[in-house]
Amino acid sequence: MTLLTVENLEAGYETGQVLFGVDLVVEESELVSLLGRNGAGKTTTLRSVAGAAEPTVLGGEITFGSEQLAGVAPYSIAQRGLSFVPEARRCFPRLTVRENIRLAINHASDPKDLETVLDFFPELSEMREKQARNMSGGEQQMLAIARALAANPQLMLLDEPFEGLAPYIVRRIEDIIAEINDQQGIAVLLVEQNVAAAVAVADRHYILDEGRIVESVSTTQLRENEEMRQRYLGV
Numbered sequence: 725m726t727l728l729t730v731e732n733l734e735a736g737y738e739t740g741q742v743l744f745g746v747d748l749v750v751e752e753s754e755l756v757s758l759l760g761r762n763g764a765g766k767t768t769t770l771r772s773v774a775g776a777a778e779p780t781v782l783g784g785e786i787t788f789g790s791e792q793l794a795g796v797a798p799y800s801i802a803q804r805g806l807s808f809v810p811e812a813r814r815c816f817p818r819l820t821v822r823e824n825i826r827l828a829i830n831h832a833s834d835p836k837d838l839e840t841v842l843d844f845f846p847e848l849s850e851m852r853e854k855q856a857r858n859m860s861g862g863e864q865q866m867l868a869i870a871r872a873l874a875a876n877p878q879l880m881l882l883d884e885p886f887e888g889l890a891p892y893i894v895r896r897i898e899d900i901i902a903e904i905n906d907q908q909g910i911a912v913l914l915v916e917q918n919v920a921a922a923v924a925v926a927d928r929h930y931i932l933d934e935g936r937i938v939e940s941v942s943t944t945q946l947r948e949n950e951e952m953r954q955r956y957l958g959v
């Protein structure tokens with residue numbers, strides 16, 4: 725069954741339009757990536773779906789399950805089962821791991837319990853009384869994903885989860901994302917510039933260029949088509 729449908733999405737900022745008709749679909753339990761160069765409009769696409777205050781959606785339709793998301797408040801979108809992990813990994817710096825997850829649980833309509841979430845992240849379980857601000861970038865990314873998981877979503881949106889992380893922690897986060905998808909059946913839409921990491925976890929890929937989806941390909945097609953990678957992704 726189709727979980728998320730984005731049709732002809734147009735969006736932008738005061739400074740101008742950025743998305744010119746984005747079309748994409750995420751099926752139930754699928755792991756899909758949205759790739760594209762810096763400035764292509766990846767974050768703008770995710771923020772439009774999550775209902776963020778910016779950008780302004782100018783046209784098109786966003787359907788989640790059987791509901792239209794346009795005009796729905798972000799907290800209400802989250803309560804319907806869509807969790808968004810923004811680029812900045814927003815955790816509360818002065819709160820501990822446990823308190824950060826607890827807050828996410830308190831805001832969700834049908835959350836997982838704290839121990840279930842911590843069982844999934846042994847590293848976090850061991851540092852449950854540590855403040856987020858004293859954790860490494862990779863640990864904070866794990867905590868941001870743990871907070872999203874705590875809401876027990878049907879779909880998780882991840883904006884560049886590997887950005888700025890050391891290779892070993894990239895591999896650990898790849899495994900976490902794969903497990904969330906496989907074991908929990910949660911669909912994932914992953915935005916990335918790191919093509920190698922996206923190829924390692926996702927089964928299907930959209931390529932966004934200048935605010936339009938220009939390709940929809942399998943991992944094999946993306947691996948084999950160097951010309952396509954060069955043209956749109958520069959790798």
Ligand SMILES: Nc1ncnc2c1ncn2[C@@H]1O[C@H](COP(=O)(O)OP(=O)(O)O)[C@@H](O)[C@H]1O
Nearest residue numbers: 737739742761762763764765766767768769778
């Ligand atoms: N808050 C904003 N205000 C104005 N322009 C923005 C804002 N955020 C992004 N943009 C512009 O929108 C375009 C797409 O940005 P973005 O969606 O962040 O791309 P990506 O995530 O693919 O790197 C860029 O030209 C960027 O400068």
Ligand SMILES: [Mg+2]
Nearest residue numbers: 766767768811
């Ligand atoms: Mg971005």
